Amino acid sequence: MIFASFASEPPSLELSLGPTMIGYFDRVFNGRPLEILGYSRQRIPCNWKLIFENIKDPYHASTLHVFLVTFGLFRADTPAAVKMDPSGAHSVLISSKRDAVSAAETAELATFRKDLSLNEPELVQPIDEFDDPHTAVMQTIWPNLIVQQQVNTLATRHIVPRGPGQADLLWTFFGYAGEDPVLRRRRLLQANLMGPAGLVSVDDGEVLQQTQDGASAYPEANYLVEMGGRDLADADHMVTEVAIRAFYQHYREVMDL
Amino acid sequence: MSELRDEIEELYARYAELLDDDCDLDGWLDLFLDDTRYELISRENFQLNLPVGLIICENKGMLKDRLFAMRELMLATPRWTRRVIGNLRVRAMQGDEVHVRAGYIIAQGLRAEPLALFSAGEFRDILTRGDDGNLRFRHKLTIYDHDLIANSVVKPL
Numbered sequence: 001m002i003f004a005s006f007a008s009e010p011p012s013l014e015l016s017l018g019p020t021m022i023g024y025f026d027r028v029f030n031g032r033p034l035e036i037l038g039y040s041r042q043r044i045p046c047n048w049k050l051i052f053e054n055i056k057d058p059y060h061a062s063t064l065h066v067f068l069v070t071f072g073l074f075r076a077d078t079p080a081a082v083k084m085d086p087s088g089a090h091s092v093l094i095s096s097k098r099d100a101v102s103a104a105e106t107a108e109l110a111t112f113r114k115d116l117s118l119n120e121p122e123l124v125q126p127i128d129e130f131d132d133p134h135t136a137v138m139q140t141i142w143p144n145l146i147v148q149q150q151v152n153t154l155a156t157r158h159i160v161p162r163g164p165g166q167a168d169l170l171w172t173f174f175g176y177a178g179e180d181p182v183l184r185r186r187r188l189l190q191a192n193l194m195g196p197a198g199l200v201s202v203d204d205g206e207v208l209q210q211t212q213d214g215a216s217a218y219p220e221a222n223y224l225v226e227m228g229g230r231d232l233a234d235a236d237h238m239v240t241e242v243a244i245r246a247f248y249q250h251y252r253e254v255m256d257l
Numbered sequence: 258m259s260e261l262r263d264e265i266e267e268l269y270a271r272y273a274e275l276l277d278d279d280c281d282l283d284g285w286l287d288l289f290l291d292d293t294r295y296e297l298i299s300r301e302n303f304q305l306n307l308p309v310g311l312i313i314c315e316n317k318g319m320l321k322d323r324l325f326a327m328r329e330l331m332l333a334t335p336r337w338t339r340r341v342i343g344n345l346r347v348r349a350m351q352g353d354e355v356h357v358r359a360g361y362i363i364a365q366g367l368r369a370e371p372l373a374l375f376s377a378g379e380f381r382d383i384l385t386r387g388d389d390g391n392l393r394f395r396h397k398l399t400i401y402d403h404d405l406i407a408n409s410v411v412k413p414l
Contacts, residue, residue, distance in 0.1 A: 038302040038309025042406040066330040119318025168405065173309045188308055189315070192323075197297065197311035197410035199323065203332045205409045210334065 001029055001156075017141065018085035024092045024139050027130060028149060033177040037187065040171040040195035044205050046212035048144065048159050048167035049251070054204050055140050055157075056243035058082060058093045059227070064207060067199050070116055071124045073135070073151065080238040088232060088246025089142035095238070096133040123190060123199075126151045127183050140243075142250065152186045153194050165212065169205075171195050262347070265357060265384065268392050269342045276412060277338050282324050289394045290387060291317045297399045297414055300378070311401075311410055323413070333411045338375065339364045340414075354395065355384040361399075363414060365407075376414055378402045 003013060014022050044051060054060070062069060062076035069075060079096040118124065126135050129152065139147040146157035154175060160168040171194065175187050193200045215223075228239060232246045251257075268288065275285035289295070298310035314320040327333075340363040349356040358381055365375035378401035387393045399414050 036307060038305075038307035039299070039404075040309070040311060040406070041299075041404050042408055044408050064332060066332075067326055070330060118322050120315070120322060123319075123322070188313060191309050192313060192319075195309075195311055196406040196408065199326045199331070202409045202411060206331075206333045209408055 001034075017090055018087075020083055021085045021090045021092065021139070021141070024083075024094075024137060025141075025147065027132075027137065028147060028154060034174045035177045035179075037173040037175055037191070039173070041168060042171075042196035042205060043162065043166055043168050044208050045166045046208040047164055048161040049247075050208050050211060051157075051159050051167055051169060052140055052144070052146075052247065053244050054208060055093070055138050055146050056091050056247055057241055058095070058238040058243075059241065060207075062238065064203050065200050066203075067193075068124075071118060071121075073124045076238050078238065079133075080236070082235045082238075082240055082243050084232070084234060084243055084246045087142075088243075088250040090140060091243035091246065092137060092139045093238075093243070094134050094138075095136045097135055120189070122186060123192060124151065125186075127186050129183060140247075142247075148194075150194065150200075151190050152183065153190045154187065155194060165216065261355070262345070264392050265345060265347070265355070268384070269345065269359060273340045273342050277340060279337075279412075282328070286317065286321060286324060287393075289317050289320060289397070290385065293317050293320070293394050293397065295320050295394075295397045295413065297401070297410070299404045300400055300402050301404045303400050311406070312413060320413075327411060331411065333409060334367055336365055336367045336411065338366075338412060342380070353385045355392070357382045357384060361414070373407065375407060376401050376403065376410075378414070 010016075017025060058080060059076065061074050065074065074095065078098060081094045082091065083094070084091045130149070134149070135151060137149045141147065144159040146159070148155050148157065153173065155171050155173045158170040158172070160170060162168055173187070173191055173194075175184055192198065195201055196205065227241045230245070232242060232249065235242055272285065272288055275281050275288070293316065295312065295314040296310050297312040302309055312323065314323065340361055342359050342361045344360040346358050347355060348358050358379060360379050361377065362374065363376040364372055366372055378399060381398045381400065382394055383396040384392045385395045401414065
């Protein structure tokens with residue numbers, strides 16, 4: 001992984017990310033040699049910041065991504081955390097396996113679609129590979145990089161703005177060199193959830209386009225939808241937009257707004 | 258040979274018609290064998306021999322899962338498609354397998370927007386006969402030429 005900067009004396013990655021964020025970064029990039037598994041490229045007709053917002057907003061997953069909810073990968077009460085660096089520029093969304101008690105509650109709640117099952121259930125079943133119970137860790141690194149572990153998919157998503165109304169999202173899927181073929185197959189299987197045709201990610205691309213269409217229809221107007229207060233503190237749940245607020249605070253500072 | 262060619266052309270015409278019509282996707286699924294493999298992969302990944310595709314289905318069950326998700330679970334703006342499949346060529350016959358290559362172009366329309374070219378690429382498919390004697394897809398490999406996707410691929414190509 002190579003970062004480049006136009007600054008004559010850029011700060012080190014450790015300094016730039018801060019101690020919390022570098023921890024999550026190193027969780028995936030832990031020195032094991034990586035192996036590229038493939039690329040996907042999509043042009044999303046929306047402002048680049050919306051793509052970043054999408055990955056800083058944990059709440060939408062429980063309402064938008066019906067696939068995840070239907071097949072038990074995610075709910076709003078999934079044990080979760082939102083963490084930021086002190087500047088608010090970088091953030092990470094973490095969701096973890098539910099404990100046994102809430103899994104029972106889930107079984108009760110999920111009955112309305114219990115008739116549904118996947119022909120290939122491994123599509124949503126994780127193989128444990130990290131020393132923690134996190135099933136998804138989505139890290140946004142200022143200004144335009146996303147590092148994702150979602151179930152067993154590992155990928156970076158690089159946002160390249162193409163003017164104010166569209167941006168390219170460049171996905172790089174990877175695994176570790178020499179890893180267990182069973183884990184490798186699972187990564188490739190679960191790549192079906194991600195990217196321009198992803199069973200989950202299609203929702204994002206489509207809704208981002210709709211959001212941009214909605215906003216650009218009224219160029220003379222400003223609108224603001226707020227959820228859950230105005231503070232910028234880390235949260236231990238998913239019903240928060242604090243990482244988006246922190247991002248815009250940093251953005252306004254950098255852009256002198 | 259020309260009877261076989263007629264059969265192959267009919268299969269691809271059905272494939273295009275059923276996907277574009279949108280009303281009988283189960284009929285589309287019937288064009289695949291149970292142990293089929295469906296892959297949609299960029300020219301870039303294909304050339305670099307990288308395994309990630311936009312869609313990789315290891316069997317018909319996974320393809321079924323995808324169609325279900327597409328119809329019931331995905332949020333996607335309604336769109337129409339029209340595909341033209343041509344340049345059909347039988348490349349090889351191996352045992353009961355017919356290796357076919359073809360080119361495709363897909364146009365797409367979104368809401369009130371004008372027509373746009375959505376995808377172009379090639380099929381490198383393997384066909385065999387199902388129990389009823391009809392040709393079906395054993396391996397459907399679609400390689401799209403353009404790497405960059407106009408937002409989303411909702412329907413299989």
